[in-house]
Amino acid sequence: MAEQQDNLDRARIHRALSRPALLFGADRELVLIAGLASVILVFVVLTVISALLGVAIWIVVVGLLRMMAKADPLMRRVYLKHIKYRPYYRPTSTPWRTY
Template sequence: MAEPASTLSHSRIHRALSRPNLLMGADRELVLLTGLASVILIFVVLTWYAALFGFAVWLVTLAALRMMAKADPLMRRVYLRHVSYRAYYRPTSTPWRRY
């Protein structure tokens, strides 16, 4: 016999615990890494051209990262896990493959 619904326990899951960690709409670590690389480029070369180029590179990279996060917010982690399993799961199978 089925139990009544009132005996079931409910747990609240906060949205902050289940959402991916994004910054400006893209993966947080990649945004900070590209921003750091652009700032290093700007302050090492110290010209207006380098500043414009570094800012433009950062904006283009940020746009690409945002498109990537819009497709799948966890794409970086999925790709890193895929690369780590590459030795175990070959992309193609063949009858001459050694086990």
């Protein structure tokens, strides 16, 4: 039995090649967009209150994005693919079928 397992070839796949790209434990693009929006808020208004509000908004949004990534790291891509689907697909063998 052990001889059969020794004959199998195994290809090692490094963990970094199969993991999604996360930043602060959340989707990279969404974290960067949230940070950009917060920085724009801070530098457009230029008050201490806007700086505190921008930092607070960024912390809350990153926390929510981390919860989303913990549920499914690819949730953003899945949702974007989901909204591209049509609400109804006709039961035909091909979309170019003539009636």
